[in-house]
Amino acid sequence: MDEEYDVIVLGTGLTECILSGLLSVEGKKVLHIDKQDFYGGESASLNLSQLYSKFKPSGQKPELKGRDRDWCVDLIPKFLMSNGELTNILVHTDVTRYIEFKQIGGSYVYRNGRIAKVPSNEMEAVRSSLMGIFEKRRMKGFLEFIANYDEDVKSTHQGLDLDTNTMNEVYNYWRLENGTKDFIGHAMALWPNDDYLNEPARQTYERIVLYVQSVAKYGKSPYIYPLYGLGELPQGFARLSAIYGGTYMLDTPIDEVLYEDGKFAGVITKEGKAKAPIVIADPTYFPEKVKKTGQRVIRAMCIMDHPIPNTNDLDSLQLIIPQNQVGRKHDIYIACLSDVHCVVPKGYYLAIISTIIETDTPHVELEPAFKLLGPRIDTLMGIAELYEPQQDGSKDGIYISKTYDASSHFESMTDDVKDLYFRVMGKPLVLKKRPNAEEEEGLNGL
Secondary structure, rough: OOEEOOOOOOOOHHHHHHHHHHHHOOOOOEEEEOOOOOOOHHEEEHHHHHHHHOOOOOOOOOOOOOOHHOOOOOOOEEEEEEEOOOHHHHHHHHHOOOOOEEOOOEEEEEOEEEEEEOOOOOHHHOOOOOOOHHHHHHHHHHHHHHHOOOOOHHHHHOOOOOOOOEEHHHHHHOOOOHHHHHHHHHHHHHOOOOOHHOOHHHHHHHHHHHHHHHHHHHOOEEEHHHHHHHHHHHHHHHHHHHOOOOEOOOOOOOEEEEEOOOOOEEEEEEEEEOOEEEEEEEEHHHHEEEEEEEEEEEEEEEEEEOOOOOOOOOOOEEEOOOOOHHHOOOOOOEEEEEEEHHOOOOOOOOEEEEOOOOOHHHHHHHHHHHHHHOOOOEEEEEEEEEEEEEEEOOOOEEEEOOOOOOOOOOHHHHHHHHHHHHHHHHOOOOOOOOHHHHHHHOOOOO
C-alpha cells in the first residue's frame, strides 16, 4: 500500500470524522484509520451486546425486549443545538442528507427540590412556575433586553457594556434573584459552573441568544438528535470524506509511527506503509503527547420502562441540575431518549447522567439525579479521564483532539474542530450559507 497522502487521520471520533470530511472537501487526499472495528471512537453508539461487554462483562444482563440492534446507546450523551455550530457544519457540508433528526421534547431544570421547564421566551417566562410574579416581570425585562440588544443602537444597551460589565452586574441591573441567575446561567447559557459570573457578559449574552434562537427554530426545545444515536454523525462525515476520495480503514491497528527529523512522516499497518506530512488523531493514539486536564467525567446509562417523573411524560428531554442546587461545583446533566429516536425498543427509556467527578465516591455524586429518575431496570457506569494535547502540533505535524467533556451539547467540541482546522489549514473554517431549498426546509425529519 506504499502510498502518499496529504493527511492521515487516526480514530473515527466525531471530531476526527468532521475534520477528515472538511479536508476532503478542500481537495486534500485523506487516509482515515481506526484500530476499532466500528465508527465513532469515544463518541460511538453501542448495541446491547457491545454495551454490556464494555460496562458489565461478567455481570448479569437483565431480560430486555427487542433485538440487539434495536439498542443504540451513546457512550457520550450530547444533544445538538438546532442553531449551533455543529448543525451549521452539517448543513454546510450536506451531511444532513444521510442523517435524520428528531427534536428533543423539552428542556428542564431542577430547582428547590422539583423539576421545572426552562422558559424559552418572554411568554413562557411569564407562565413559569420557577418565579414569583415580580420576578417574572424582571425576567421578562431581562429577556427583552437580550432580544433587542443591538451593538450599534446605544439606547438598547441600558447603559451596560457587555465587554466590561460582568454577567453578575448585568443580572443585578435587572435585580434578578439567585435562583433565576442559576437557571439562566446553567439551563440557558449552559455554563457548567459559576465562574462565568465574574467574567465579561459578552459570552453569556451570546450563549443565551444561541439558546433562544435554537428554541425559536423548531419550538419545544433548543435541542435536536439524530435517529439511531450519535454514532450516525461520524458515519455521515465519513461518507462525505469517501465521496471526495477519502480512504477508510477500520479494524487496523497502527504498528509503527514514522518520523523524519522529529516530524510525523507516516504510519505502518498490516496493509503496509502510508506516508503523510501531518496527522490528526484522538488522544489514545499519542498518549505521550497529551496531558490530563485534571478532570474526570462519570456517566451512568440508566435503562427504564417509564419516562422521567414530573416531565409531562415527554419522550425525550434534557434535565440540568445546577451545582448550587445540590451543593456541588459542577452541574449534573441528564439526557433522556426513547424509542421515538430509534435508540431503544418500544416501551423503554434511556436516561444518561453525566458530571465532572469531585470526590472519591463518584457514583454517590449521581444520587440527586437517580432520585429524580424513579425505578431503573439497570444502570451501567463508566468513568473517563479528560485529556488535551501538550502542544499545538505545528512543530511535529501531530494534531491531537481533546477528549469530549461532560457538557450536554457539542459547542465545545466544534470549538476544538475549528481550532484544529485553523492549525492544520492555516486559515479559519468559514461556513458558507447555502441559499438552496433544502436549507429553507431545515434538517431531515424535522
